[in-house]
Amino acid sequence: MIRVGIIGGTGYTGGELLRLLCMHPMAEVTVVTSRSQAGKPLEAIHPNLKGLMDLRFEDLDPAAIGDKCDVVFTAVPHGAAMSVVPGLVDAGLRVIDLSADYRLPAEVFERVYKKKHLDPRPNVYGLPELHAEEIKNATVVGNPGCYPTGAILAGAPLVRAGVVERIVFDxxxxxxxxxxxxxxxTHYPNVAENIRAYNITTHRHKAEIEQELGALSPNARFSFTPHVIPSVRGILTTAHVFVNRPMATEEVQSIYEEFYADKPFVRMNKPSLANVRGSNFCDISFEVDEGTDRIVVVSAIDNMVKGAAGQAIQNMNIMYGLDERTGIWMSGLPP
Amino acid sequence: MIRVGIIGGTGYTGGELLRLLCMHPMAEVTVVTSRSQAGKPLEAIHPNLKGLMDLRFEDLDPAAIGDKCDVVFTAVPHGAAMSVVPGLVDAGLRVIDLSADYRLPAEVFERVYKKKHLDPRPNVYGLPELHAEEIKNATVVGNPGCYPTGAILAGAPLVRAGVVERIVFDxxxxxxxxxxxxxxxTHYPNVAENIRAYNITTHRHKAEIEQELGALSPNARFSFTPHVIPSVRGILTTAHVFVNRPMATEEVQSIYEEFYADKPFVRMNKPSLANVRGSNFCDISFEVDEGTDRIVVVSAIDNMVKGAAGQAIQNMNIMYGLDERTGIWMSGLPP
Amino acid sequence: MIRVGIIGGTGYTGGELLRLLCMHPMAEVTVVTSRSQAGKPLEAIHPNLKGLMDLRFEDLDPAAIGDKCDVVFTAVPHGAAMSVVPGLVDAGLRVIDLSADYRLPAEVFERVYKKKHLDPRPNVYGLPELHAEEIKNATVVGNPGCYPTGAILAGAPLVRAGVVERIVFDxxxxxxxxxxxxxxxTHYPNVAENIRAYNITTHRHKAEIEQELGALSPNARFSFTPHVIPSVRGILTTAHVFVNRPMATEEVQSIYEEFYADKPFVRMNKPSLANVRGSNFCDISFEVDEGTDRIVVVSAIDNMVKGAAGQAIQNMNIMYGLDERTGIWMSGLPP
Amino acid sequence: MIRVGIIGGTGYTGGELLRLLCMHPMAEVTVVTSRSQAGKPLEAIHPNLKGLMDLRFEDLDPAAIGDKCDVVFTAVPHGAAMSVVPGLVDAGLRVIDLSADYRLPAEVFERVYKKKHLDPRPNVYGLPELHAEEIKNATVVGNPGCYPTGAILAGAPLVRAGVVERIVFDxxxxxxxxxxxxxxxTHYPNVAENIRAYNITTHRHKAEIEQELGALSPNARFSFTPHVIPSVRGILTTAHVFVNRPMATEEVQSIYEEFYADKPFVRMNKPSLANVRGSNFCDISFEVDEGTDRIVVVSAIDNMVKGAAGQAIQNMNIMYGLDERTGIWMSGLPP
Structure with missing residues (x-):
């Protein structure tokens, strides 16, 4: 059994890690920390766990955690992770960080997040479909942002094929x-029956998209605009891809199938938030805009699973030599 | 033109008063107050009003308001209204108060709201379908709570008919x-795709229900349990009415039709939040539970209109001798 | 491994059985039938299963199913199950029927559903919290309706305690x-931001509630009114319980804790659709209406899991001597 | 009073016309037709109108309508309008058609809708912000599609300014x-908590966008991809505009303010479906993507009002020399 700690277990990401790890046959949660809730049972914050997990939140003590855990998930705010990760590493732990702190080179992080990086080290970008080899041996893995996960998986095959001029991710x-x-x-009356665009040209996740897709094709250009819709979970990404030569549907289909041939969590499947809800899948489809230079690729993920906690466990599985599907190989929850 | 002031114009009730008064042919809003937003244009808080109303929030100054208004709507929190209403009355204004401060006799208010009443005076309960005559000449009208409006209108005809033993309002x-x-x-993830019961046996609106229905039949008993559903506007009240003798559908139908014969805003119409959304209607239907002593009456209102701002304007119309429909005689907004 | 067949695998219940059985360590789905979709892969109807289950819908052939399965779930419409179950039983199969056909004695069924019963046999009501012993050895189990599951579990402890005069289930x-x-x-514009009461006094599920609770206290009376809210999954039941003597909170608490002491899927936990979503839990809480004869008990289930597919698998586990939690011991999916 | 007929009054568009015309001080609805509901009162289909409008659906009889009306709104399916409009015109009526039949030149219509046009005539595209002069004297006005209304209003100022290379409308x-x-x-479980892209590269409304924006700048290129979100009303359009030279925020702001200077229904206002819900406004804002060639323009309309019934009444007002705001100058309905 892999002994697992969760640093910062009261938020949505911490809760989702706990929900999923309840079902993992090779991992056991031994420590969950929270500064504000220390001493309380998990179910005080996550009543859905009542009866399933008999633990209490505790204060963060890296040395003690080093004794009780093999790996920790850090689910603390951006900027806070880099303060605690060094101590955890020193205690002999491997770390999967769900904040933004270890996704980008320190200098890029500092430019984008306008904050000094306290623990610069080579970043391992924990997107298993692109970086499984590096993840395998990493001490610290930077788990990708939710938007970048959906966007990069939608665009990577065409970008790597060298045909992309520009992608507008909406x-x-x-x-x-x-x-x-x-x-x-997040006020219900502001969200329900509504939709809004936000950080229209300035969302920080753009840096991850550019890092990963730019590495596959240095001259392609990328735009990114996020919106919030009246849903709790899920991200649908519409990638308007502009290509440098005419492409037939069959060719595009081959490019995607080949790229994701041995990637069990990426499916060529009509994207719908419902079909991936609660699961670690990324569903992708595309349509060629006949007579134009545009291909529209659409992807769907559950932002809390493939976009956060599920992908983190997928990374853990890879780090410990398990089948990457272990404990997270389950269907979405439609309807 | 009736010159209208709104005291506390930044909240939902204030906003709804402004939305409706924009369409009122006999009333003109001349003052809107807000301590926190004084100096800002209305549209800074209510962007839906942009282009429709060219006013700025101002500080509360009763004397100045007395010069510029005939009537004011006080849309401030429970307990705050009774601090400002005396000054407004002294300035010669008539007042329609949308808080709970003037709905109950002072001693009942103090027991229910656990607060000393600073302005005890005989209360005029502003439910026009029951109290139009008193409203006509009132200086201060206590505009009813949203739940009581839906519950009282659902139950009053049978209660007055003397057949009711008990009603469970759900x-x-x-x-x-x-x-x-x-x-x-109000956090979207806590509301969407959910429902919760709250203040299950202790909601303060029960006092208004007991006051108004109890006045129609002293021995009947009333229970009240509210829930929140994933909707922004509207209240559906299911009144489980237990009667003291068998009643046929026709008899019940007659009782309701007669009771509401000249009440234009109460319709015998299948209740649906959509059909009354944005409007001042209360739609009511019922079903006799054959072979039992139960009749189920269902009512639907828009809590922000018939349950607050619309009813307040209906009261204003009555106070100024206008047809009670003036300016609020419009359809709901389905779908 | 228990070899499982699903008769009628295209609907919501069939889909939910498949979703859950994917995760069951002791059961293997070997047959899924559908008249209309025979020959197609499961994922044509249930795209969420893509990659997880490699089966095709096939025509219903009881003899062949008898060779390939130990137990079948019949997920066909009310009235259709009783036509196919006898053939399945003859083929040596045990049956868990998710329609209404085997929940009530034949004569009650015929009165309520206005249909001749083609396979009258003593009914085993598959609510494990009440009937685990009978379920263990049953050949045919009638899986309870969704509303009755939530209502019966909410009311049974107090009813069996002999204190109940009447319950209004809303x-x-x-x-x-x-x-x-x-x-x-089910048209989105008719459901969203709305709520409606339906079959207000005549819903057929009332017969199950009366059968099960009436067996615990013959003189108690029960009313039932269902509503549809803007949610996909879940039922919240508000039970307004009228008791024949004053009861303190502690006494009621003891009654519930004792009744559900060894029932892992019933939790004394603040009810919320979110906390049970996708899971087999029934969460219950209550509040005594001080100074009155009313106790309000609230329960929450996922209608598709504890109210259908999950409970059916719980029944299967009991029938095959497994821990009843096997394969369905997972957290709900909040938010 | 303008005497108004509605041809096809049972659908959403017909219902919305009725809802709005109830409040129009210069128009009176005298005829509402429906083949299937002839003889029934309007409230049988539109219960929200109960008490407000005392009319019955009647059969379509152009000559009789010619006697009783001055203008008719045809709210029938695409392809059906062109069968009835000629007879209505012959009866001396002016027509505002809400189908697609009169929005495009006949040859374009035939190519896009794959249907022979039965009443080819020069089309008057009823977007008042672009074509008020032509509308004023038109006999038949083709009321714009909902998506084109939001897209064209978002893009027109920059397109006319000659700076646009391409726009991706999402x-x-x-x-x-x-x-x-x-x-x-439209099945609730398929829509709620979900979003889907559809007609991803082939939606027929693209022809209207190209017609109107192409007329302002022949060399600009346009892409269009629609999605459905879990809302009843409203369209948010995100226009990713690629320009041929760097532009500062101030310049763009001036272009929009000037373009819409005397257009009361277009507001430079942060777009939100809530703020325009139920109203005829189109709210627009934009953001320059610094250091790139992209400007993101966002618009919001209520698809049933500015995207259909409200715009149709705006057209009627213009055709009859009224202030275009008459009867539709009301606030949106937030929250």
């Missing part, structure tokens, strides 16, 4: 991405 | 009743 | 209970 | 655009 996310803290943004 | 409300302030209660 | 269901077939009832 | 619509007829597309 993404539509459920509101859970805004976190557990109530705000004007 | 109400389902949209979340706008919780107001504009974000909270855990 | 239930609020997600729309998935109406099935996969589009209709005016 | 539109998100409420489901009411799919009409009143239940289908798999």
């Amino acid at each position: 993404s539509k996310s459920g509101i859970s991405g805004a976190g557990q803290e109530p705000s004007e943004t | 109400s389902k409300s949209g979340i706008s009743g919780a107001g504009q302030e974000p909270s855990e209660t | 239930s609020k269901s997600g729309i998935s209970g109406a099935g996969q077939e589009p209709s005016e009832t | 539109s998100k619509s409420g489901i009411s655009g799919a009409g009143q007829e239940p289908s798999e597309t």
Whole structure:
């Protein structure tokens, strides 16, 4: 059994890790930390876990965690992870960080997040469909952002094929991405029966998209605009791909099938938030805009699973030599 | 033209008053107050009003308001109204108060709201279908609570007919009743695809229901349990009415038709939040549970209109001798 | 491994059985039938299963199914099950029927469903919390209706304690209970931001409630009114319980805790559709209406899991001597 | 008073025309036709109108309508309007057609809708912000599609300014655009908590966008992809505009303000479906993607009002020399 700790277990990401790890046959959660809830049972914050997991939140003590765990998931805010990760590494732990702190080279991080990086180290970008080899041996893995996961998986095959001039990613996310803290943004009357574009040209996730897709084709250009729709979970990404030569449907289909041939969590399947809800799948389809230079690729993920906790467990599986599907090989929850 | 002031114009109730008064042919809004937003144009808080109303929020100054208005709507929190209403009355204004402060006799208010009443005076309960005559000449009208409006209108005809032993009101409300302030209660992920019962046996609106229905039949008993459903506007009230003798559908139908014969805003119409959305109607239907002592009466209102701002304008119309429909005689907004 | 067949695998219930059985470590689905989709892969109807289950729908052939399965779930419409079950039993299969056909004695069924019963036999009501012993050895189990599951579990402890005079069940269901077939009832613009009461005094599920609770206390009376809310999954039942003597909170608490002491799927937990979504739990809480004879008990289930497919698998586990939690011991999916 | 007829009054568009015309001070509905509902009162289909409008559906009889009306709105399916409009024109009526039949030149219509046009005549495209002069004297006005209204208004100022190379319109619509007829597309469990792209490269509304924006700048290119979100009303259009030279925010702001200077229904206002719900406004804002050639323009309309019935009444007002705001100058309905 892999002994697992969760640093910051009260938020949505922590809760989702716990929900999924309840079902993992090779991992056991031994520590869950929370500064504010230390001493309380998990179910005080996550009543869905009542009866399933008999643990209490505890204070963060890296040395003690080093004794009780093999690997930790850090589910703390951007900027906070880099303060705690060094201590955890020193305690002999491997770390999968779900914040933005280890996704980008330190200098890019500092430019985008306008914050000094306290723990610069080579970043391992934990998108298993692109970086499984590096993840296998990593000490610290930076788990990808939710939008980048959906966008990169939608675009990578065509970008690597060298045919892409530009992609406009128009993404539509459920509101859970805004976190557990109530705000004007998450107020039901502001979300229901509505939709809004936000950070229209300036969302920080763009840096991850450019890093990963740019590595596959240095001259392609990428735009990104996110929206919030009246859904809790899920991101649908519409990638308007402009290509440099005419392409037939069959060719595009081959490119995607080949790229994802041995990637069990990416399916060529009509995207729908319902079909991936609660699961680690990324469903993708595309349509060639006949007579034009545009191909529209659409992807769907559950932002809390493939976009966060599920992908983190997929990374853990790879780091420990397990089949990457272990414990997370389940259907979505439609309807 | 009736010159109208709104005291506390930034919340949902204030916004709804403004939305409706834009369309009123005999009333003109001359003052809108807000302590926090004084100086800003209305559209800074209510962007839906852009282009329709060219006013700015101002500080509360009763004397100045006395010069510029004939009547004011006080849309401030429970407990705050009774601090400002005396000054407004002294300035010669008539007042329609949308808080709970003037709905109950002072001693009942103090017991229910656990607060000393600062302005005890005989209360005029502003439910026009029951109290039009008193409203006509009132200086201060206590505009009813949203739940009581739907519950009282559902139950009054049978209660007055003297056949009711007990009514269990099981109400389902949209979340706008919780107001504009974000909270855990209004957080989209907590509301969407969910429903919860709250204040299950202790909701303060029960006092209004008992006051009004109890006045029609002193021995009848009333229970009340509210729920929040994933809707913004509207309250559906299911009244499980237990009667003291068998009743046929025709008799019940007559009782309701007669009771509401000249009440234009109460319709015998299959209740649906959609059909009354944005409008001042209360739609009611019923079904006799054959072979039992139960009759189920169902009512639907828009909590922000018939349950608040629309009813307040209906009261204003009555106070100024206008047809009660003036300016609020419009269809709901389905779908 | 238990070899499992699903008769009628294209609807919501069939799909949910497949979703859950994918995760069951002791059961293997070997046959899924559908008259209309025979020959097609499961994923043509249930795209969420793509990659997870490699089967095709086939025609119903009881003899062949008898060779390939140990147990079948019949997920066909009311009235259709009783036509196919006898043949399946003759082929040596045990049957868990998810229609209404085997929940009630034949004469009650005929009165309520207005249909001649073609396979009268003593009914085993598959609510494990009440009937585990009978289920263990049953050949045919009638899996309970969704509303009765939530209502009976909410009321049974107090009813068996002999204190109940009457219960008014006011239930609020997600729309998935109406099935996969589009209709005016399920049309998004008619459901969203709305709520409606339906079959207000005449819903057929009342017969199950009366059968099960009446068996625990013959003189108690029960009323039942269902509503549809803008949710896909879940039923919240508000049970207004009228008791024949004053009861303190502690006494009621003891009654529930004792009744459900060794029933892992019933939790004393604040009810919320989110916390049970996708899971087999029934969460229950209550509140005593001080100074009155009313106790309000609230329960929450996922109508498709504890109200259908999950409970059916729980029954299968019991029939085959497994821990009843096997394969369905997972957390709900909040938010 | 303008005497108004509605041909095909049972659908969403017919219902919305009726809802709005109830409030129009200069128009009176005298005829509402429906083949299937002839003889029934309007409220049988539109219960929201109960008490407000005392008319019955009648059969379509052009000559009789010619006697009783001055103008008719044809709210019948695409392809059906061109069969009835000639007879209505012969009866001396002016016609505002809400189908697609009179929006495009006949040859374009035939190519896009794959149907012979039965009444080819020069089309007057009823978008008042672009064509008020032609509308004023038209006999037959083709009321624009919902998507084109939002897209054209978002793009026109920059296109006319000659700076646009290409626009990718990524539109998100409420489901009411799919009409009143239940289908798999509108089934609540398929829509709620979901989003889907459809007619990804082939939606027929693209022809209107190209016609209107192409007329302002012949060399610009346009792409269009629609989505359905879990909302009833409203369309948010995200226009990714690629320009041929760097532009500052101030310049873009001036272009929009000037273009819409005397157009009361277009507001430079942060787009939100809530703020325009039920109203005839189109709210627009934009953001320059610094350092790139992209400007993102976002528009919001209510598809049933500015995208259909409200715009049709705006056209009627212009045709009869009224202020275009008459009867439709009301606030949206947030929240």
